[in-house]
Amino acid sequence: xxxxxxxxxxxxxxxxxxxxxxxxxxxxxxxxxxxxxxxxxxxxxxxxxxxxxxxxxxxxxxxxxxxxxxxxxxxxxxxxxxxxxxxxxxxxxxxxxxxxxxxxxxxxxxxxxxxxxxxxxxxxxxxxxxxxxxxxxxxxxxxxxxxxxxxxxxxxxxxxxxxxxxxxxxxxxxxxxxxxxxxxxxxxxxxxxxxxxxxxxxxxxxxxxxxxxxxxxxxxxxxxxxxxxxxxxxxxxxxxxxxxxxxxxxxxxxxxxxxxxxxxxxxxxxxxxxxxxxxxxxxxxxxxxxxxxxxxxxxxxxxxxxxxxxxxxxxxxxxxxxxxxxxxxxxxxxxxxxxxxxxxxxxxxxxxxxxxxxxxxxxxxxxxxxxxxxxxxxxxxxxxxxxxxxx
Numbered sequence: 049x050x051x052x053x054x055x056x057x058x059x060x061x062x063x064x065x066x067x068x069x070x071x072x073x074x075x076x077x078x079x080x081x082x083x084x085x086x087x088x089x090x091x092x093x094x095x096x097x098x099x100x101x102x103x104x105x106x107x108x109x110x111x112x113x114x115x116x117x118x119x120x121x122x123x124x125x126x127x128x129x130x131x132x133x134x135x136x137x138x139x140x141x142x143x144x145x146x147x148x149x150x151x152x153x154x155x156x157x158x159x160x161x162x163x164x165x166x167x168x169x170x171x172x173x174x175x176x177x178x179x180x181x182x183x184x185x186x187x188x189x190x191x192x193x194x195x196x197x198x199x200x201x202x203x204x205x206x207x208x209x210x211x212x213x214x215x216x217x218x219x220x221x222x223x224x225x226x227x228x229x230x231x232x233x234x235x236x237x238x239x240x241x242x243x244x245x246x247x248x249x250x251x252x253x254x255x256x257x258x259x260x261x262x263x264x265x266x267x268x269x270x271x272x273x274x275x276x277x278x279x280x281x282x283x284x285x286x287x288x289x290x291x292x293x294x295x296x297x298x299x300x301x302x303x304x305x306x307x308x309x310x311x312x313x314x315x316x317x318x319x320x321x322x323x324x325x326x327x328x329x330x331x332x333x334x335x336x337x338x339x340x341x342x343x344x345x346x347x348x349x350x351x352x353x354x355x356x357x358x359x360x361x362x363x364x365x366x367x368x369x370x371x372x373x374x375x376x377x378x379x380x381x382x383x384x385x386x387x388x389x390x391x392x393x394x395x396x397x398x399x400x401x402x403x404x405x406x407x408x409x410x411x412x413x414x415x416x417x418x419x420x421x422x423x424x425x426x427x428x429x430x431x432x433x434x435x436x437x438x439x
Contacts, residue, residue, distance in 0.1 A: 050392040051129075061110060062085070067422060074411065077398075087102075090171075091110075097165055098161050128164065159202065162195060174346060178325060190204060195357050200245070206237065246318050253277055256356060270351070273348050347380075
């Protein structure tokens with residue numbers, strides 16, 4: 049079947065006390081009323097990959113609100129081409145950090161997850177991807193990169209940590225009271241990390257663009273996106289060697305210390321980069337497109353990244369499609385189902401209206417959630433195929 053969740057357990061996670069699922073289908077459909085707990089299931093699965101999950105939540109905010117003093121955990125048994133793999137993750141309350149286990153052995157960091165599991169998601173909040181600030185678009189692109197380069201997460205953390213420390217010193221100590229070598233050391237870390245971050249983003253944009261074009265040639269049901277990066281570091285790297293750009297960036301940071309002490313952060317850097325998307329057919333920027341066209345562009349990017357992962361990692365990712373029917377007509381919805389299923393990885397879909405998934409009746413496991421209680425919603429699915437336990 050390719051990459052898929054065979055068993056899933058959520059302990060003290062969001063609205064769930066302790067639930068366990070066993071699944072065998074290539075697709076899983078989760079239905080229920082708004083607020084029933086559908087998205088929480090998908091969020092739990094998203095934590096099987098590096099990062100802060102599909103809600104970008106703080107670790108301490110994930111714990112079941114009825115048991116705030118306790119930890120939360122997610123564990124899964126994955127079906128892979130190399131056999132079954134057991135993965136677990138949760139919070140270390142004492143240190144307020146995330147723990148990752150592979151086959152019961154604690155890992156040094158989250159990056160190891162990318163070696164076993166690639167996950168891509170689309171949520172209703174992402175419908176504003178092209179309307180909100182650039183940070184959400186950078187996060188979208190970086191999440192795709194995590195699936196190929198686990199070290200990218202470390203680069204971002206290193207960059208952001210040094211940027212915060214520099215900002216704190218400039219705002220609270222004053223330039224005249226800071227050892228210049230200390231600032232220079234931080235700025236060197238910022239510049240060095242920025243080169244790696246920007247280079248990874250530039251490469252990914254080029255590869256993602258090609259994958260979107262290939263998908264569009266197979267089916268033009270979704271608009272073809274034209275993507276690019278808009279940032280000082282990226283623009284410089286397109287025209288100059290990395291060592292030259294790094295030295296120039298360090299000089300910019302040094303010269304902007306006085307201004308940055310007032311405004312905070314830094315005037316230049318990869319934290320300012322925007323991931324810009326155009327509707328190629330209309331030749332207009334995505335934010336000026338209709339709601340339906342924006343949804344189509346989002347799906348084109350998502351399916352493009354899935355195709356890229358399958359081609360380069362020889363295994364399709366797990367897709368998490370939350371309330372996917374919104375702003376999609378029936379034709380686009382059915383083609384999306386078909387494309388998602390044919391990728392080869394497992395696909396999880398949620399919705400309030402179970403009827404829109406009728407075409408998947410004989411292909412998917414169906415779950416119905418009512419106030420955090422899960423039920424088998426399809427009489428064709430036997431107990432041996434799907435098992436749900438609430439404790």
